[in-house]
Amino acid sequence: MEQRCTEQRALAVLTVRLVRSFEHRNFRPLVFHGVSLDGTVQDFVQLVRHDIATRPGLPPPFKTFAYDTLKIIHQAHGAKTNELVMSFDDDENLILQDNQTLRDAGVANETEVAFFRKADYSLYKANPKTAW
Numbered sequence: 001m002e003q004r005c006t007e008q009r010a011l012a013v014l015t016v017r018l019v020r021s022f023e024h025r026n027f028r029p030l031v032f033h034g035v036s037l038d039g040t041v042q043d044f045v046q047l048v049r050h051d052i053a054t055r056p057g058l059p060p061p062f063k064t065f066a067y068d069t070l071k072i073i074h075q076a077h078g079a080k081t082n083e084l085v086m087s088f089d090d091d092e093n094l095i096l097q098d099n100q101t102l103r104d105a106g107v108a109n110e111t112e113v114a115f116f117r118k119a120d121y122s123l124y125k126a127n128p129k130t131a132w
Contacts, residue, residue, distance in 0.1 A: 076110035
């Protein structure tokens, strides 16, 4: 019984916010159940990419976009940012590194992460203007 409880604690529900455009605030949330927090960030990225490519109902522009970076945008029971897509704060700690496990990167159950193209984020961070 104790092993089953430990296994359940290691599995999490994560929300991934696919960000296609920061300027147009174009994003789509996806929920992933039963994610192992002991898996690496790189393994999770591969899982998400595979899911995006095969998920029915997801518009083609979201399926073919070149996402390459994950950043924690919200933890369960924590304060949310006023930024509509995601905040620019604490990139050093909140952007996930491929070689870490999700747990070591600070991901916990019910964490929301953004999945985006880092080059687009850098451009938007340098000049944060929206198109509408």
